[in-house]
Amino acid sequence: MQIRIKVKGIVQGVGFRPFVYRIAKKLNLCGYVKNTNSNVEILVQGNKNTIRNFIEILKRDSPPIAKIENLDICKVKMKRCIDFEIVKSRNAEDSSILIPPDIGICKNCIEELKDKKDRRYNHLLITCTNCGPRFTILEKTPYDRDSITMRKFSMCKLCESEYKNPITRRYHAQTISCKKCGPRIYLKDRNFKKIKNPIKTSAKFLRDGKIICIKGIGGFHLCCISTDDNVVKRLRIKRKNSEQPFAVMAETIDTIRKFAIISDDEEKIISSWGKPIVILKKSEDYYLSKYVAPCLDTIGVMLPYSPIYHLLFEFVDEPIVVTSANLKDEPTAIKDSEIYILKNIADYFLIHTRRIYNRCDDSVVKFIDPKSVFIRRSRGYVPLPINLNLKDKKIILGVGAEKNNTFALYKNGKVYLSQHIGDIYSYGEFNSLKESLVKWLKILKINKIDAIVSDLHPEFNTTKFAIYLSKKYKCNLIKVQHHIAHFSSCLGEYNLDDSVGIICDGYGYGFDRCAWGGEVIKYKNKKFCRIGHLEYQPLIGLDYATKDIVRIAVGIMSKFLNDYEIRKFVKNRGVDIWLKQLRENFNVVETSSCGRFFDAVSVLLGICNKRTYEGEPAMKLESIARKGEIIKLPVKIKTKNKISVLDTTSIFKTIFEKLNTERKEDLAISAHYAIAKGLAKIAGHRNVCFSGGVAYNELMNKFLKEEIGDLKIQTKVPCGDGGISFGQIYYFLKGLTYSGI
The missing domain is CATH 3.30.420.40 (ATPase, nucleotide binding domain)
Structure with missing residues (x-):
């Protein structure tokens, strides 16, 4: 018999197709698995009991990052299969598949990164099917090598062999690369002259009290040692002397415990694959610079989530300040060409050649007993949608607020909340909003909008943008008072009447x-x-x-x-x-x-x-x-x-x-x-x-x-x-x- 299974959920970019392949081969089933724009489609051919077993394993043992929302199973009659294969994705009009967010480096990749015998030893952009960038490098769906910014890097023979081998952890890993064929990393001075030994030299500069601009997963960071008053104060002055607290990155949970109080729940969140910044209480033994979080009894802390930071901590013993690399009232830099404006802030620049397509700042989480709440929902959580379980087929855009802006798109019962955009005051910030919206519409394959919702304030830039878009798409514009929108957000989460x-x-x-x-x-x-x-x-x-x-x-x-x-x-x-x-x-x-x-x-x-x-x-x-x-x-x-x-x-x-x-x-x-x-x-x-x-x-x-x-x-x-x-x-x-x- 032949069964077709359409799987909806977080099933692209998380090793789901290789997982399906391995089950099918183990059970001697024939057929195929492929990405479409609305689901992952599986065809299996075999006897009834084996197929039933296949479906049970599919539900029970799917990869840890994957999330199956729905299985649509039906009998079909197609040309008889002789083997099981992963076939190339096809394009489709609909796009309701869930794309995974950017995922912090996994334990296996960390081990390979630090294993001198492994061919990816010190490969600063190491990834596998279980970790690495997803949303930030995605240009369109479905999630395949041709749809992400890694497509410019052709695989070497060894990587191609792993990519095609169902036994390896990188079987059909779209971000696969190594030191030979993958993106390069460079350390440059303010004149953009290259400096040898990027990681060791960067670590030395950090220890010596220098400010380094580091290209991360969703944007550039400004970094310095967190225990040095002079350099942290210098960073503050260069950033217009605001006392806004800086986040710090610590190598391990044990390091965090030396300066902050962390509960079991906080440890679980900070260690999760989303790797957010978590707001913690300072401990009595707090020893970081007084300029990190002035006059506050809390501090934002995160663990290293990329290979670059893990290797830096091989040579740096102290936590480091990690803050967004941008000028006042401008979005975080994501292009190599944008960092020249930071020459008066950073002493050196640690840059890799993997292009960032979608800007995505670090997420920030705080525990308000006993719940964890988002202060900023961005890297590690976007673009996962919120399911409203509504059948309304309209496409709706909410342009959001003027401060701490996000926009949201409703499609097929789900609300896709954008990454953190920021305060929409300057041209740069407003342009970031416009560019991000265009990219989201492309990813979700949205060509028309049926209604747009904005704030009530007539002078907000977001309101003016909504008016412009309503004319462009010839759709209704609805204005909602700010606090009623806040209340509606809570009502929507809890479905209250x-x-x-x-x-x-x-x-x-x-x-x-x-x-x-x-x-x-x-x-x-x-x-x-x-x-x-x-x-x-x-x-x-x-x-x-x-x-x-x-x-x-x-x-x-x-x-x-x-x-x-x-x-x-x-x-x-x-x-x-x-x-x-x-x-x-x-x-x-x-x-x-x-x-x-x-x-x-x-x-x-x-x-x-x-x-x-x-x-x-x-x-x-x-x-x-x-x-x-x-x-x-x-x-x-x-x-x-x-x-x-x-x-x-x-x-x-x-x-x-x-x-x-x-x-x-x-x-x-x-x-x-x-x-x-x-x-x-x-x-x-x-x-x-x-x-x-x-x-x-x-x-x-x-x-x-x-x-x-x-x-x-x-x-x-x-x-x-x-x-x-x-x-x-x-x-x-x-x-x-x-x-x-």
């Missing part, structure tokens, strides 16, 4: 044209209704106040102090101008933002006076707060136009009055507790979603859980703006609406 959302972040354009960011929204019968928010406070100077955050504190103080008292406390040359702006209501907008309120508290407690990166004042406030004990602060809720409003002025005023009698640690934690308690009281519901950038705050999660019980936060997509595009698509597909302010 009745819920209340506590949505807290820095900013979102509200229906009343105010700056929302501390919202309580009810959802029932496919309708959203705003039922509460934090008290509106003035933002003096609009966006300037989000960086010069003393302005926010002054705005709140103006409600309970006179001008003389404010000047005496603030002691800032700009205070007279700000107070005049307030009196004349010039360039002032009202905000209910939870993030902005925590910024103001951070100023009041002398923790942070200026924001140099997104979330800085609130993150530093949280770090201090973790050392504190709760003291009583007023939690007053007023009703205005049938909406509950949490009085933040009274909280702020009480903190101000207790500055000289209470520890700042206690005031910091109490501010978190008061806000969480007030929001929970407004929600008054036991089925609550918590989303937005503030949802990464562990204290807010802890206190909300204590007040509410079960608290739902996203684990499949980011809680922050990186999950907005998913929420936009879910809002449209479910036909959701908004009623009332």
